[in-house]
Amino acid sequence: MNRALATAARPVWTPMRLFKVLALLLLLVLVPPFADNPYLTTIFISAVMFGLFGAIYDLMIGYCGLINFGYAGFIAAGAYASALAAFHYGISPWLGLLIGGAAAALLGLFTGLITLRLRGLYLGLTTWFVAEALRFTISNADSYTRGVRGLAVDPFPDLFGISFARGNLLTYYYLLLVLGALIMLAMYLLVRSKAGLAFKAIREDELAAQSLAVDTTRYKLLNFTVASFLTGVLGAYYAHYLGILTPTPEEFGVPRTVEILTIAYVGGRGSLWGALFAAFLLIGFQEYFRELEAWRLVLYGLLLIGIMLFAPKGLAGLRKHFW
Amino acid sequence: MDWSILLDPLILSELVFQGLVRGSMYALMGIGLSLIFGILGIVNFAHGEQFMIGTYCMYFVAAVLGLPFIAGILFAGVVLFFVGMAIERGLVEPLRRRAGRDWLVDSFVLTIGLMVVLQNLAQIVFGTRRRGVTTLLPGSFEIAGITITYERLAIFLTALAVVGLLFLFIRFTALGKAIRATAQHAEAAQTLGIDIARIYTIGFGLGAALAGIAGALLISIFPAFPTVGYQPVLKSFAVVIIGGLGNIPGAIAAGYLLGVVEAYAIFLLSAGWQAVLTPLLIVLVLIFRPQGLFTVQGERP
Numbered sequence: 001m002n003r004a005l006a007t008a009a010r011p012v013w014t015p016m017r018l019f020k021v022l023a024l025l026l027l028l029v030l031v032p033p034f035a036d037n038p039y040l041t042t043i044f045i046s047a048v049m050f051g052l053f054g055a056i057y058d059l060m061i062g063y064c065g066l067i068n069f070g071y072a073g074f075i076a077a078g079a080y081a082s083a084l085a086a087f088h089y090g091i092s093p094w095l096g097l098l099i100g101g102a103a104a105a106l107l108g109l110f111t112g113l114i115t116l117r118l119r120g121l122y123l124g125l126t127t128w129f130v131a132e133a134l135r136f137t138i139s140n141a142d143s144y145t146r147g148v149r150g151l152a153v154d155p156f157p158d159l160f161g162i163s164f165a166r167g168n169l170l171t172y173y174y175l176l177l178v179l180g181a182l183i184m185l186a187m188y189l190l191v192r193s194k195a196g197l198a199f200k201a202i203r204e205d206e207l208a209a210q211s212l213a214v215d216t217t218r219y220k221l222l223n224f225t226v227a228s229f230l231t232g233v234l235g236a237y238y239a240h241y242l243g244i245l246t247p248t249p250e251e252f253g254v255p256r257t258v259e260i261l262t263i264a265y266v267g268g269r270g271s272l273w274g275a276l277f278a279a280f281l282l283i284g285f286q287e288y289f290r291e292l293e294a295w296r297l298v299l300y301g302l303l304l305i306g307i308m309l310f311a312p313k314g315l316a317g318l319r320k321h322f323w
Numbered sequence: 324m325d326w327s328i329l330l331d332p333l334i335l336s337e338l339v340f341q342g343l344v345r346g347s348m349y350a351l352m353g354i355g356l357s358l359i360f361g362i363l364g365i366v367n368f369a370h371g372e373q374f375m376i377g378t379y380c381m382y383f384v385a386a387v388l389g390l391p392f393i394a395g396i397l398f399a400g401v402v403l404f405f406v407g408m409a410i411e412r413g414l415v416e417p418l419r420r421r422a423g424r425d426w427l428v429d430s431f432v433l434t435i436g437l438m439v440v441l442q443n444l445a446q447i448v449f450g451t452r453r454r455g456v457t458t459l460l461p462g463s464f465e466i467a468g469i470t471i472t473y474e475r476l477a478i479f480l481t482a483l484a485v486v487g488l489l490f491l492f493i494r495f496t497a498l499g500k501a502i503r504a505t506a507q508h509a510e511a512a513q514t515l516g517i518d519i520a521r522i523y524t525i526g527f528g529l530g531a532a533l534a535g536i537a538g539a540l541l542i543s544i545f546p547a548f549p550t551v552g553y554q555p556v557l558k559s560f561a562v563v564i565i566g567g568l569g570n571i572p573g574a575i576a577a578g579y580l581l582g583v584v585e586a587y588a589i590f591l592l593s594a595g596w597q598a599v600l601t602p603l604l605i606v607l608v609l610i611f612r613p614q615g616l617f618t619v620q621g622e623r624p
Contacts, residue, residue, distance in 0.1 A: 061428070065425075065428060067428050067431065067432075069435075114606065114609045114610050114613075115609060117613075118609070118613050121366045121427060121428070121431055122564075122609065122613070124366070124428075124431060125366070125560055125564060125605075126564075126605065126606070126609060128557075128560075129557075129560075129561070129601070129602035129605045129606070130602060130606070132557065132598070132602055133598075133599045133602035133603060136596075136598040136599050137599055140593075140596055140599070204424070205424070254553075258435060258439055261432070261435065265432065294443045294446045294447050295443070295447065297439050297442075297443040298439070298440050298443045298444060298447070300436075300439055301435075301436040301437065301438070301439030301440035301443070302436070302440055303436075304432060304433070304435060304436030304439070305414065305433055305436040305437065305440070308418055308422075308429055308432055308433045308436065309414065309417050309418055309421070309433075312421065312422075312425075312429070
């Protein structure tokens with residue numbers, strides 16, 4: 001019984017499947033340098049970054065049923081922590097990646113501590129309040145964060161003789177791929193561990209998990225804090241890649257959260273990798289139809305509703321046809 | 324700053340009255356949210372967009388047709404009642420048949436999708452221009468030294484009347500009793516012959532109507548524009564957390580409380596920092612009294 005469960009939970013690495021994974025990875029690594037088109041590279045950076053945000057989101061919602069409706073605020077925490085450390089105290093952005101992660105993890109730990117012992121949607125609502133409080137604090141603490149005037153952020157300094165000047169899009173792209181590989185590996189190991197089993201038990205039936213002596217609050221807190229940390233690291237990368245931070249709703253408010261939430265849901269809950277495919281689809285689509293403007297968000301909303309009603313598994317539901 | 328002005332009875336009562344006017348909106352919105360949560364178990368994120376449709380209804384009736392404001396209130400209430408029932412039948416009902424255990428999160432995400440769609444459709448149809456009605460009822464009177472405009476008084480009294488009527492409806496009519504039974508235990512209500520699908524639809528319609536009435540009432544403060552619902556929905560979620568999720572009397576009390584606290588905050592703090600105050604309040608409530616300030620039973624949510 002146990003063995004059957006264990007094998008069912010692990011993907012089978014047939015040669016064909018290995019080949020598909022390698023082909024996709026090669027495409028990811030090789031398309032930007034061969035296309036040699038800065039516009040395409042920025043789209044690839046956006047797609048990979050949002051795909052990673054979506055995957056981290058999926059770690060919370062798909063594996064533990066935790067909804068973070070202030071997600072953009074957690075990105076802001078990471079981005080601003082690293083940017084402010086560099087701006088005011090001259091701390092290297094390389095260290096800033098960890099500072100951003102730590103700032104967001106602290107925010108996650110705090111929000112988690114006060115809400116995760118409660119049932120229902122307290123987490124979703126409170127993260128939203130906390131994120132909005134953070135965003136308004138950033139715009140109000142004008143003298144420290146430069147508020148809505150925008151905070152200029154330095155690029156990463158050179159490392160091992162590689163130049164990270166802002167124009168070097170490909171360097172930034174490969175840095176993102178390295179960060180992304182580490183983030184995906186960390187999440188993969190986490191969901192394959194004993195903690196991962198506890199996450200799934202909580203998602204399936206929290207009460208039953210509790211009655212089997214799973215300390216649900218502790219595991220939820222672990223999941224949420226780890227996800228917040230990874231979000232903060234990526235947020236710090238975002239700050240130094242983008243070069244300017246402003247606390248607008250589009251950048252760090254509800255619209256941004258909805259974008260990432262949609263990517264996670266379109267990718268398919270509990271799939272981790274699905275979000276990356278969804279991000280390429282959605283971001284590619286919106287870049288192709290630039291004149292959409294307000295229709296773009298209508299489309300995101302309709303997608304969310306459609307996924308909820310007709311395709312709860314998202315793209316991951318197509319897996320049996322292509323995988 | 325000279326803190327003694329806080330003790331000035333004139334300013335004190337002026338601020339309390341301002342707070343009660345704001346609180347009227349929060350109470351109406353909060354009751355709507357609590358009603359929908361209590362009956363259907365949905366945390367309705369599109370509540371602010373129902374408020375927004377209410378503001379457009381009022382603009383249409385008062386500014387375009389030039390009818391008195393009471394007609395606008397009725398119109399907004401009726402329109403939103405049907406909009407709410409349509410949402411329940413068209414979107415919520417199909418989801419209920421599918422979602423099962425994931426209901427709470429899935430229905431929340433469904434309403435997020437609905438919020439995004441309604442907000443951006445409004446932007447496409449109406450544009451971002453703010454359409455306000457500056458004064459619904461001109462004139463004012465003075466009582467014990469403080470000036471009260473007729474309009475503010477009308478907002479306050481209308482909200483009280485709506486809350487009162489709703490209370491009577493839920494307490495004494497057969498339909499109201501069926502609603503309470505469904506909210507308490509849906510399966511048991513069903514075995515007693517209550518058509519719970521119908522109650523769900525009516526419940527969502529009622530909640531939406533309350534949001535629409537709130538939007539229509541407050542048009543002089545919140546003019547009609549696509550994202551007008553954002554602040555009201557943020558505040559009304561604060562109200563239901565402070566009052567206790569699903570607790571209607573709690574939502575009323577918390578609504579007026581938050582209104583008065585905010586009136587003081589506006590007076591004392593600069594504009595930007597008030598926006599930080601409500602979230603802080605929520606965090607404090609969640610740390611010290613997560614079941615809400617006005618919940619009598621000791622059970623933790």
